[in-house]
Amino acid sequence: MNTAARAQVAATLVFMASVLFIAGHAPPWCTAIALLSVAWRLSIGFGWLQPPRGRRGARFLFGMLTALLVAAVLANFRTVNGLAAGTALLVVMGALKLIESRTRRDDGIVVGVSLFLLLAAALASQSLWRLPLYLLIVWGACAAIALIAYPGDALRTRTALRLSGRALAMSVPLAAACFLFFPRVAGQFWALERGAGATTGLSDEMSPGSISKLANEYDPAFRVRFAAGLPARAALYWRGPVLNSFDGFTWRRERARFYRAEPLEMLGDPVRYRVTLEPTWQPWLYALDTVDASPRRDVFMSYDRQLSTMDRITDVVSYDAVSHLATRSSGELSTLGRRYETQLPDGRNPRTLALAREIRARTPDDAAYARAVLEWFRTNGLEYTLEPGTTTLDSVDTTLFDSKRGFCGHFASAFAMLMRSAGIPARVVTGYLGGEWNPAGGYLIVRQSDAHAWTEIWLEGRGWTRMDPTAVVAPERLQRGILDLFNDSLPVASVFFRNTWLRQLNHLWDGANQWWQDQVVEFNLRAQFDLLRKLGVESPDWRHLGWAFALALLAWIAWVGLSLRRSVARLKPDRLARAWLRATRRLARVAPPRAAHEGPMDYARRVGALRPELGPRVEALAARYARLRFGPRAAKNEIAQFEREVRRLAV
Amino acid sequence: MNASTTSPTDALTRALADLDRIILGKSEAVRLALTCLLARGHLLIEDVPGVGKTTLAHALAHVLGLAWQRVQFTSDLLPADIIGVSVFDAPSGGFSFKKGPMFTQLLLADEVNRASPKTQSALLEAMEERQVSVDVTTYRLPDPFFVVATQNPFEQLGTFRLPESQLDRFLMRISLGYPDAAHERALLAGGDRRDLLAGMPPALNPDAVRELQATAQRVHIAPALLEYVQTLVASTRQRSDIQIGLSPRAGQGLVRAARAWAMLAGRDMVIPEDVQAVFAPVASHRLDAGVNTGADHAALIAALARGVAVPI
Numbered sequence: 017m018n019t020a021a022r023a024q025v026a027a028t029l030v031f032m033a034s035v036l037f038i039a040g041h042a043p044p045w046c047t048a049i050a051l052l053s054v055a056w057r058l059s060i061g062f063g064w065l066q067p068p069r070g071r072r073g074a075r076f077l078f079g080m081l082t083a084l085l086v087a088a089v090l091a092n093f094r095t096v097n098g099l100a101a102g103t104a105l106l107v108v109m110g111a112l113k114l115i116e117s118r119t120r121r122d123d124g125i126v127v128g129v130s131l132f133l134l135l136a137a138a139l140a141s142q143s144l145w146r147l148p149l150y151l152l153i154v155w156g157a158c159a160a161i162a163l164i165a166y167p168g169d170a171l172r173t174r175t176a177l178r179l180s181g182r183a184l185a186m187s188v189p190l191a192a193a194c195f196l197f198f199p200r201v202a203g204q205f206w207a208l209e210r211g212a213g214a215t216t217g218l219s220d221e222m223s224p225g226s227i228s229k230l231a232n233e234y235d236p237a238f239r240v241r242f243a244a245g246l247p248a249r250a251a252l253y254w255r256g257p258v259l260n261s262f263d264g265f266t267w268r269r270e271r272a273r274f275y276r277a278e279p280l281e282m283l284g285d286p287v288r289y290r291v292t293l294e295p296t297w298q299p300w301l302y303a304l305d306t307v308d309a310s311p312r313r314d315v316f317m318s319y320d321r322q323l324s325t326m327d328r329i330t331d332v333v334s335y336d337a338v339s340h341l342a343t344r345s346s347g348e349l350s351t352l353g354r355r356y357e358t359q360l361p362d363g364r365n366p367r368t369l370a371l372a373r374e375i376r377a378r379t380p381d382d383a384a385y386a387r388a389v390l391e392w393f394r395t396n397g398l399e400y401t402l403e404p405g406t407t408t409l410d411s412v413d414t415t416l417f418d419s420k421r422g423f424c425g426h427f428a429s430a431f432a433m434l435m436r437s438a439g440i441p442a443r444v445v446t447g448y449l450g451g452e453w454n455p456a457g458g459y460l461i462v463r464q465s466d467a468h469a470w471t472e473i474w475l476e477g478r479g480w481t482r483m484d485p486t487a488v489v490a491p492e493r494l495q496r497g498i499l500d501l502f503n504d505s506l507p508v509a510s511v512f513f514r515n516t517w518l519r520q521l522n523h524l525w526d527g528a529n530q531w532w533q534d535q536v537v538e539f540n541l542r543a544q545f546d547l548l549r550k551l552g553v554e555s556p557d558w559r560h561l562g563w564a565f566a567l568a569l570l571a572w573i574a575w576v577g578l579s580l581r582r583s584v585a586r587l588k589p590d591r592l593a594r595a596w597l598r599a600t601r602r603l604a605r606v607a608p609p610r611a612a613h614e615g616p617m618d619y620a621r622r623v624g625a626l627r628p629e630l631g632p633r634v635e636a637l638a639a640r641y642a643r644l645r646f647g648p649r650a651a652k653n654e655i656a657q658f659e660r661e662v663r664r665l666a667v
Numbered sequence: 668m669n670a671s672t673t674s675p676t677d678a679l680t681r682a683l684a685d686l687d688r689i690i691l692g693k694s695e696a697v698r699l700a701l702t703c704l705l706a707r708g709h710l711l712i713e714d715v716p717g718v719g720k721t722t723l724a725h726a727l728a729h730v731l732g733l734a735w736q737r738v739q740f741t742s743d744l745l746p747a748d749i750i751g752v753s754v755f756d757a758p759s760g761g762f763s764f765k766k767g768p769m770f771t772q773l774l775l776a777d778e779v780n781r782a783s784p785k786t787q788s789a790l791l792e793a794m795e796e797r798q799v800s801v802d803v804t805t806y807r808l809p810d811p812f813f814v815v816a817t818q819n820p821f822e823q824l825g826t827f828r829l830p831e832s833q834l835d836r837f838l839m840r841i842s843l844g845y846p847d848a849a850h851e852r853a854l855l856a857g858g859d860r861r862d863l864l865a866g867m868p869p870a871l872n873p874d875a876v877r878e879l880q881a882t883a884q885r886v887h888i889a890p891a892l893l894e895y896v897q898t899l900v901a902s903t904r905q906r907s908d909i910q911i912g913l914s915p916r917a918g919q920g921l922v923r924a925a926r927a928w929a930m931l932a933g934r935d936m937v938i939p940e941d942v943q944a945v946f947a948p949v950a951s952h953r954l955d956a957g958v959n960t961g962a963d964h965a966a967l968i969a970a971l972a973r974g975v976a977v978p979i
Contacts, residue, residue: 022907170906593979612976615939645978646889647936 022173025061026160027123027130028054031110033153034130037146038103038137043092046107049085053111082112103136123164127157144532155180186576193568199561200541218446219298220257220269222469224411227425227446228402230467236294237448237466238302239530241459243288247304249450251341253470253482254302254462256447258320260356262436264364265411267429267444275353277319278479282308283342292334292533299324302447302462304339305482311335319353320443332533345479349441357441357474365412365433372437382440383475386483389434393488398422400490424493427485428469435483441474445482449493456520457527592655596641599662603634616642637661675875675882679931682730682870689726689860689867690719690843692850698931699841699948700727700815704876705883706927708838708920709794709814711779711952718843720817722860724775727815731876732869733772734809740782742825746789749774750799764801769793772809772873779816780826790814791833811876831911831953838920839945840952879930886926887936891978896921896942899975908967909954921949939977946972 035042035050059065068074085108086096093101110129117126134153137146158180163171218230238254259267287304301315301323310317312335316324325333349357375392379385397420404421407414412433415426422430428444435442449468451460470484486493541558548556548564589597600610600619607623614622620638624631640658644650679701686697700723703710712720721737728735738749751767768774769790776790793799794814798807816837818829834840846854857863871879896918904912922937924945929937947968954968 170908172905172907175905589979596979611973613943613973615943615977617938617940618943642938643936646887646892646938648887 021061021063023120023123023160023164024117025058026156026163026173026176027117027126028057028061028114030130030153030157030160031114031126031133033156034133034137035107035110037149037153038107038133038140041100041137041140042103042107046089046104046111050107050111050114053114057114057117078112078116082109085109085112099136099139103133103140106132106136120164124161127160127164130157142532142537144529147532151184155184158183186579189575190569190572193565193572195536195539196547197544197561197565197568199558199565200544218256218296218300218467220259220300221266222259222268222425222429222444222446223266224407224415224426224429225404225423227467227469228404228423230464235464236526237296237462237464238291238293239454239457239459239461239526240292240304240451241290243290246453246460247287247341251305252450252460253305253445253468253484254448254451254466255305255307255322255445256300256302257445258318258322258472259444259446260320262360262429262433262444264361265407265409267432273356274319275356276350277321278345278349278353279347280306280479281344281346282306282340283344284340286338286340288336288338290334290336292332292530293329294332295330297328297330299326299328301325301329301333301335303337304341306340306343308338308340311337332537334534334538343479344477346477347479349474354441354474357443358436358439360433360436365410367410367413367417368430368433369437371416372434375434376438382438382473385438385440386435386473386475389431390483390485390488393427393431393485396420398427398489400424400427400486400493422489424486425469427489428471431483431485432471432473435471435473443472445470445472454523454527454530456523457530459527459530461526592641592644592650592658595655595659595662596645599637599641599665602662602665603630606630616645633665637665675871675878676933678870678875679879683931685730685867685870686723686726689730689864690723691854691857692846693719693723693843696841696843697723698928699839699945702924702927702931702945703839703841703948704731704811704813705879705930706838706920706923707811707880708924709816709836711834711837711840712815712817712842713820713840713952714817714842714844715821716819718845719860720843721775721777723843724773724815724817725861726864728773728775729864729867730870731773732872733811733813733876735773735775736768736771737775737777738768739777740779740786742781742783742827744782744786746786749786750789750793750801753802762802764804764806766806769799770806770808772811773813773815776814776816778818780818780829782827784827784830787827787829787833790816791836794836811873811880834952835914835916837952838924839948841948883927883930884923886929886934888922888926889936889978892925892937892939892942893922895939895975895978896925899942899946899972902975903950903954903971906971911954913950913953917949917953921945924949943972 032051032054035047035054039047056065060067086105089101089105089108090096092104095101096105106129110126110133113122113126113129117123130153134150134157138150155177159173159176162176162179163173166176218227257269259269260273261268261270286308289304291302293301301311303311303323307317307321307323310323314326315335316326318324371392375388376385379388396416398416399421400423401421402423404415404423404426405419407419407426411426412430415422415430425446432442432444446467446469448462448466449470450466451462452466453459454461468486470482470486472480472482475481544561545556548560551564553560596616603623604610607626610619616638617635620631620635623634637658640661644654644658683698683701686701687694690697700710700712704727712723714720724737725735738744747767749767749769751765751770753762753764755761756763779787779790782790789799793808797810797812798805800806818826845851900913900915900918900921903909906912921942925937925941928945929935929941932941934941947965950971951964951968954964
């Protein structure tokens with residue numbers, strides 16, 4: 017490759033890398049345009065294509081193209097503000113810059129655009145796996161800057177990479193100082209609005225089969241770190257959306273319904289834990305069994321002890337919660353509550369209604385009735401399966417009498433209906449059951465495949481009581497996860513599941529990701545204050561952070577200054593050099609200035625050639641300077657003498 | 668005039684004047700050639716035929732008052748042809764070594780790139796070691812010992828290019844180039860240069876040359892300038908358009924040459940201009956394989972020197 021094209025090729029490659037890095041967050045057509053212009057520029061750089069000759073009207077066409085692309089971005093996003101639209105705009109503008117790039121300055125701008133794209137990519141996603149790629153591209157970008165900036169375009173690529181690596185290594189402490197101490201004040205400019213993503217996990221509706229769809233999703237739903245030990249596995253009921261309305265087929269949550277919450281008495285020791293929830297694009301938060309109180313100010317706890325946020329969860333969120341595994345309510349369920357929680361659609365699932373009447377006739381006591389229904393579930397040949405088949409609109413009838421096959425949702429739905437048929441308040445709770453212990457990270461991973469549905473019924477003197485009909489039909493579900501139970505019918509996940517080595521690797525990687533998420537991504541103002549407290553600040557506020565940051569910054573500057581001291585000292589002229597520089601500055605008024613590579617005698621001769629009247633004096637002065645500078649050690653008085661001569665030099 | 672009655676420095680000035688009288692209009696090249704020899708380096712003169720390469724070598728030997736030999740290198744020249752051979756001596760019943768033309772003070776190796784690599788390496792080894800080994804005996808070469816080699820870079824048929832490692836043995840590579848119009852007219856008007864030489868007493872002798880060589884190495888060089896030389900040498904290792912940068916040996920050569928150049932200019936210390944003056948002849952043949960003598964290469968060498976600031 018010809019050396020003149022190297023800087024341009026380097027800038028192009030850096031641009032390509034950053035476009036690919038952010039490809040997931042920019043519209044595909046923008047990425048395609050950018051890659052096309054990269055391909056075109058590279059073909060010129062490698063000599064496969066001739067560079068274009070300037071044609072008349074080209075600039076006009078180019079201007080039109082620019083306007084067209086800006087309009088296209090506007091049409092796509094209806095704005096040019098915000099991260100997504102800004103990224104798209106930056107990608108296409110970078111592509112255009114690459115096309116018209118001619119000078120070294122243009123290459124510099126292309127690298128600058130690439131760095132901005134990297135910044136946008138860091139705002140859009142902070143996953144751990146992106147970090148090495150990110151560093152790699154930044155390294156390349158700095159090397160490209162070195163190549164572009166080096167005079168003559170002849171810096172070795174290896175030298176450029178080394179330079180860039182050194183500069184980045186020197187900037188690491190500064191980055192650490194910014195990370196630790198730069199005040200993360202609320203309402204930051206980087207809190208940008210994000211686009212919509214796909215909804216995963218549970219919703220506020222449950223139809224037959226909706227939960228079994230989740231069963232082969234290996235993705236984590238959330239992770240839990242317990243303050244003390246892990247509670248018994250069969251107690252790990254993670255409550256999510258509570259469904260209170262049934263139409264004979266679907267259970268859903270009616271938002272307009274609410275009633276006074278009953279007084280609750282917490283029993284046993286509290287369980288303290290921290291949940292790190294993956295984005296769900298839903299407002300629900302998950303908590304273990306009965307949660308004490310809302311974990312955060314912006315989290316709302318409803319009458320049925322369901323936690324939800326004001327906005328959808330679009331980011332990884334963490335919250336601390338306290339739960340009790342046993343509770344009692346000696347109070348009464350409100351009249352409104354009783355009416356809501358016993359409501360059933362008219363004329364649906366007639367066979368189930370008949371069954372309820374039949375059992376209720378035998379057992380007038382509520383608790384005994386519930387036990388009898390569970391007994392019926394156990395003895396009537398129901399099968400727990402991932403493939404329960406389709407149901408009619410009378411879904412409970414189909415499950416209990418025709419197919420006799422069902423997943424947790426089917427059984428919960430049927431049980432709750434049987435309870436309501438007998439006038440016992442009942443509701444369906446969806447959420448997760450169990451989880452997988454990650455020994456590498458010391459936390460529990462709850463996956464989408466752990467999704468579960470169960471019921472809660474109101475018993476006088478006890479309050480809302482959890483009833484899990486699935487535990488009766490398939491008792492092993494309480495001890496083992498879905499993946500374990502249905503190993504053979506889950507092709508993808510089972511590969512992970514059977515291979516212990518892969519599983520351990522997966523645990524390690526998940527643990528590293530958690531650490532990254534907890535310690536780095538979620539390092540917020542509170543964590544900064546904790547750090548300051550550890551450093552001995554009594555009641556830290558953002559001003560302390562500012563001071564700490566300023567101190568760290570000063571320390572860094574001092575460190576860099578010290579490590580560069582040798583070259584700095586060399587750059588600092590001594591007395592003799594100052595005198596000589598003074599002389600050359602004075603002469604620069606009548607002759608071109610001295611070039612950096614020009615020795616004193618050469619310079620004096622050049623001045624003499626331009627101004628013959630000055631020649632002999634300047635040459636004598638230069639000769640004297642050369643002798644003092646490059647001869648054996650000069651005496652102090654000689655230097656003083658030289659200074660006087662410089663002062664006498666009249667131009 | 669007798670060389671022994673004047674001081675070596677005066678004699679040096681006279682030698683330079685004599686050389687300028689023989690080689691017209693090439694004072695820069697002549698000074699560089701003399702500098703090279705005073706820095707105890709071997710000299711490679713590279714140019715088209717007929718511009719006075721051999722005359723320069725001849726004049727150098729004559730003016731310095733050195734014994735000299737000329738060997739025309741050809742492709743069938745063998746190492747023994749220049750080193751010498753062991754011959755059977757019938758009266759003593761043993762072998763005796765008959766020294767070849769290399770045992771001289773100044774060896775003119777004409778068209779060195781015409782010889783086979785074997786012969787070239789025999790010569791270059793002697794240049795480095797300043798001694799030759801024949802059978803089991805080592806013979807020291809006289810002191811001073813100089814090789815002035817010439818080569819024609821434009822004639823490639825039937826030549827063997829000197830490899831980089833061997834080019835490195837030459838302290839300098841210079842070229843003469845065509846004389847300018849005035850000097851060429853003077854050259855045409857004047858007689859044969861060799862006749863002129865014959866009527867000219869040598870300005871120096873081997874002892875004076877040795878003394879001057881020792882004096883040259885005592886010329887003061889400031890630490891700041893050593894740093895400058897190091898930066899200059901290191902800068903050649905950072906460029907993508909140079910495959911192999913200058914070696915530390917090249918850096919040593921640069922310092923030696925700069926000292927000799929300063930002495931020739933009548934100074935007892937080196938200034939940055941001295942380093943710059945000898946940089947191109949010391950560096951250029953080490954930064955390519957000996958074929959690239961075009962304007963691009965000269966521009967590259969000049970750019971290298973311009974790329975490093977002189978110490979203030």
